[in-house]
Amino acid sequence: MVNKIALVKHPIIPFHLKQLFGKMPTTDIHMHIGGSTPKPLIKTFMKENGVREDEIPNLMQLVKHRYESTTEIARAYDIVPRHVSTPSQFHRATIGIIKEAAKDNVKIAEPRTSILNKGGKPLEIVEAVEDGIREGTTWVKKNFNYDMKVYLGILAQRLGTPEESLKTAKLAVEFAERPGSMIHSFDLAGDESRCSIEEHEEAIRYIKKYGPEHDIGLTIHAGERKTSGEISGVESIRKAIEYGADRLAHVLMLMHDDELRKYVIENRIPVETPPWGNAQTGAIDNFSEHPIGDWLDEGMNCNLVTDNRFMSGINQKLQMAQLWTNGLITKWEQFKQLTTNGIKAAFISQEEKEIILAAALKEFTELESRFDETISSYLS
Secondary structure, eight states: OOOOOOOOSSOOOOHHHHHHHHHSOEEEEEEEHHHHSOHHHHHHHHHHTTOOTTTHHHHHTTSOSSOSSHHHHHHHHHHSGGGOOSHHHHHHHHHHHHHHHHHTTEEEEEEEEOOSSSSSOHHHHHHHHHHHHHHHHHHHHHHHOSOOEEOEEEEEETTSOHHHHHHHHHHHHHHHTSTTOOEEEEEEESOGGGSOGGGGHHHHHHHHHHSGGGTOEEEEEEOSSSEETTEEHHHHHHHHHHTTOSEEEEOGGGGGOHHHHHHHHHTTOOEEEOHHHHHHTTSSSOGGGOOHHHHHHHTOOEEEOOBOHHHHTOOHHHHHHHHHHTTSOOOHHHHHHHHHHHHHHSSSOHHHHHHHHHHHHHHHHHHHHHTHHHHHHHOO
16 A cells, blocks of 8 residues: 655745745656646647546546555556547647746656557657657747756556567667657656566667667666566666666665675766655655665665656655655755766767757756855755
8 A cells, every 4th residue: 555655745845945946956867658648738639639528527536646556556547548549649648748848947857658559650750750850949949948858768668568668669760860869768668567667678688789879878667666577676776777878767776785885986978867656656655764865875876767757746846845845855955966877877069068068057056145044044
């Protein structure tokens, strides 16, 4: 049962601190399109997909502030995100996600999605998302006056067959060969409690062999739960590292293996960390128990991600407020570090990273001057 989650939808924090969190440059390099599509669009897509209007409220009730069981979680994620299906829906969803990210002052975003078994051919889905990225980033430039860097991650589902994950890997590489491709990431994701990473080794090996020449980086979800199919969550993390993951997602089970955690820290392996989602889905019992603050103290290369903006009802401003309210991160330098880590971990060119990092550091300096008293009072 998920019954100990200390989540407050709107944490009460000092006004000027809330302002500061709202203006900080951030990154979000782990956003599942299906789970991050804004609520109004999900409702629209449900209608387009034949759901009766009087049924929509019942389906939307599956999406909760917190879930009381893993069964509730599985049901919600199985029913709601799948309504992002057709190329048109992926196009609009991508634009909507980028607009929401702009409210968080996100400098680099990585929306990701599976491309098999959708309401269009795989390439149609990819091109729809890429068109959405172009339109969305143009909107950000016009309305927020900055250049948001957005690229696409292709996702293979753990619960799919090994044949499907290998097919996805091959399509990711094939589609990345197109001129102007925005594919720069491949991710093995999904419920690992029922499926081991080892079942998808062939797909991972394929990406490691052919992905780099097309600038495709590899992320693996690992160690979110105590078990991963027939192996432990810790062993799942170890396997992900052995397979050559460029980034790791979740890896909560590092809490239980000091030696492996030390290895991740010493090798500066980027860790995509969604503390709100981890608590909401019961990966940890209580939000205040999340190790992100301790990990940063130890030198782990963590960056802050939302994972599923809509399904978790989260954004970066709210997540930072939650971290501060629960005493997980209370230092200004650590909040800055989450952003700089995210920039450095992005699957983009070194030149792009340096430009974005320099601009972000300039913004931080300006905020330090403007909010000097707030930082001294609450984040020292």
